[in-house]
Amino acid sequence: MTSPHTHNLPTSPRHRLRKEPSTGQTRGLARRAKALGGFVIAAMVAGAIIPLATGADSATAADEVVLTASDSAWTTTRQPTVPQSGLLSATATSDRTYLKFDGDALAGRQVTAATLVVKVNSTTATAPGVVAYPTSASWKSTSLTHDNQPGPTGSAASQPSATAVKGQTLRIPLDVRSVATTGDFALALNYSQRYIQLRMERFNSDAPRIEVSTAPVSTTPTPAPSPTTPAETPADGPLVFAHYFVPYPLSIDNKTESSDYYTRNYLSPDGESSKFASVGGLLRDRPISPGVSTSTTWRVDNFATEVRQAKSAGIDGFTLNLMSSSGQNWDASVNVMKAAAQVGGFAVVPMVDGSSSFSSNTPETAASLLSQLYQVGSAYKEDGEYVLSSFKAEGASVSWWTQVINLLETKYGLPISFQAVFNNASDANLKAYAPIADGFGNWGTRTERTTLNSADxxxxxxxxGKTWMAPVAVQDVRYRSLSWAEANNTASVRAQWSKAISQKADYVQLVTWNDYSESTQIAPSQDHGSAFLDLTRYYTSWFHTGSQPAITSDAIVLTHRTQFVDAKPSYSQSLMGAPALDGTSTAARDSVEALVWLPSAATVQITVGGTTTSFSAPAGVSAYTVPLKLGTVSAKIVRSGATAESLTSPHQVVSTPYVQDLQYYAASSW
Structure with missing residues (x-):
């Protein structure tokens, strides 16, 4: 019997269909069922709908312990040498809150869940933003300042999950490893949304606290996985991978955001000795800074943070772009795989870049390097075979790939399944690579028009007899080459998801997780916040289960540019021409889009530059656009005369930008 997640394909010599055991037909589906923000997924077992257990449901034997902060403080760059008093404050860069707790009450117990609880006094936040980091507990509030504050000692203990609202309690789920069970431990908080401030209560009944669920410490040791055996990896079924581009990690040099490599060299038009001055600089967006870490493992810690971010959106793993065989990019590739193994439940597929120096190696060198990666526990295996993939498979010859695969299998004892992803998935390329590949894919198109008109x-x-990895990209703007495609806000990415779902692709590759040089990133960033990840979460759920998620609450994702397409920047640079990256004549447009999720019909109001336009919207998911104007962009969902949800973009539209920036900015109410 074919499993719910296995397509009935012809079997090729190098492709075996993934079969579920007869007693576990719903294994892949049940593993992926999740409660996802404004929509809820239920697992189907033996024809019945069984709601997933919540954390509270699974903790019936657990003890609940509340730890109230034993000390609290905040620091600011505005007074770098002065201890601060009064309400606690957190911003993206200037203000940071510090909380200290006594873990002795947890002695002899195992922490199974932990939630940080703070009371919001005031805020201008419009998007989720609290990020907590473990830090040293050696400080005192009476002497802590910006200049002597400790840095993070590990990867983020939380991710932005809820928007702060004045007067309300904010609950932030924590990584249980950030809660010590003996002695003092501390957390540092910032708010990742730029240009806003979060003020929190500090004392008495509203003091910050951590609600901890515990269980007796197990006396049964957990065996460590074998170095050559993958750790927990995704179950069988349609999987979603995000393409990881190693040159752009969360932090390049472990410095503060105001002076780190991104700020000095990538975002500044004059960075890297004016190497990209003619195009206004290499990048326009960057990852949200994790701050400065005092840990010697900060690189792996930061990659682990990104793995957790991806997992939170239902992404099953990374396809890891292999560009170099030594140096910083190679080291980053190894560390990404180590971080994924450390976090668990997340797969990594080595993806040889056919346009890079890695594919210029001899087959012997390439196989040796790949064999090292396959020793890491996060390396993805399917049907007992390690999966190898490619960017631009046609960039290396069939002979080169054949030799690499044969060496991995015969010399290193690593059975290989090859997923050949092309830049040009022509009939000729598919025919040429069919003898060595188990599956195909392509880098994809970037406009709604080309997506809808492309072949099945x-x-x-x-x-x-091959599987297919479908590409999905939010947009594509390349300043270095002055080339771009018009994505029509989210119309293009929605069309790509729709096609992957309706045609029942075997995999989706999100192009990309973090290639900021092509503006294709969906990772949490300064210019998008978590908006594109929130959008991804909805569609990964749909793709995994085959059923459109039920909508149980209102949500808005706003997308717009911060300048008109024909705006002239004040910085002297070469400008983009018409959008033609996809080889089409899709016209540029200046528009604001509100993409809304509605459990019932409502009125959607979009306000741009003081002008409000209303739309009657049915229940479900729908998108509405209005012309771009100067000023502030916002949207509301109104039902029965009352505002059910509202969102103001933190990004202003200006008439004269500093540099040309044609990417779509985004904000989310999730």
Whole structure:
């Protein structure tokens, strides 16, 4: 019997369909069922709908312990040598809150869940933003200042999950490893949304606290996985991978945001000795800074943070772009895999970049390097075979790939399944690589028009007995080459998801997680916040289960540019021409889009530059656009005369930008 997540394909010599055991037909589906923000997924077992257990449901035997902060403080760059008093404050860069707790009450217990609880006094936040980091507990509030504050001692203990609202309690789920069970421990908080401030109560009944669920410490040791055996990796079924581009990690040099490598060299037009001055600088966006860490493992810690961010959106793993065989990029590749193994439940597929120096190695060197990666526990295996993939498979010859695969299998004893992803998935390329590949994919298109008019690539691959990895990208703007595609806000990415779901692709590759040089990133960033990740979360759920998620609460994602397409920047630079990256003539447009999720019909109001436009919207997911104007962008969902949800973009639209920036900015009410 074919499993719910296995397509009935012809079997090729190098492709075996993934079969579920007869007693576990719903294994892949149940593993992926999640409660996701404004929509809830239920697992289908033996024809019945069974709601997933919540954390509270699974903790019936657990003891609940509340730890109230034993000391609290905040620091600010505005008074770098002065201890601060009064309400606690957190911002993206200037203000940081410090909380200290006594873990002795947890002695002899195992922490199974932990939630930080703070009371919001005031805020201008419009998007989720609290991020907590473990830090040293050696400080005192009477002497702590910006200049002597400790840095993070590990990766983030939380991710932005809820928007702060004045007068309300904010609950932030924590990584249980950040809670010590003996002695003092501390957390540092910032708010990742730029240009806003979060003020929190500090004393008495509203003092910050951590609600901890505990259980007796197990006396049964957990065996460590074998170095050559993958740790927990995704179950069988349609999987979602995000393409990880190693040159752009959370931090390059472990410095503060105001003076780190991104700020000095990538975002500044004059950075890297004016190397990219003619195009206004290399990048326009960057990852949200994790701050300065005192840990010697800060690189791996930061990659672990990104793994957790991806997992929170239902992403099953990274396809890891292999560009170099030594140096910083190679070290980053190894560390990404180590971080994924450390976090667990997240797979990594080595993806040789056919346009890079890695594919210029001899097959012997390439196989040796790949064999090292396959020793890491996060390396993804399917049907007992390690998965190898490519960016631009046609960049290396069939002979080169054949030798690499044969060496991995014969010299290193690593059975390989090859997923060949092309820049040009032509009939000729598919035919040429069919003898060595188990599956195909392509880098994809970047406009709604080309997506809707493209061939049924899933059917093409299945006809050859191969799987298909469908590409999904939010946008594509390349300042270095002055080339771009018009994504029509989220119309293009929604069309790509729709096609992957309706055609039943075997995999989706999100192009990309973090290639800021092509503006394709969906990772949490300064210019998008978590908006594109929130959008991804909805569609990964749909793709995994095959059923459109039920909508149980209102949500808004706003997208817009911060300048008109024909705006002239004040910095002297070369400008983009018409959007033609996709080889089409899709016209540029200046528009604001509100993408809304509604459990019932409502009125959607979009206000741009003081002008409000209203739309009657049915229940479900729908998008509404209005012309771009100067000033502030906001949207509301109104039902029965009352505002059910509202969102103000933190990004202003200006007439004269400093540099040209044609990417879509985004904000989310999730």
């Amino acid at each position: 690539n899933v059917a093409r691959a299945h006809a050859l």
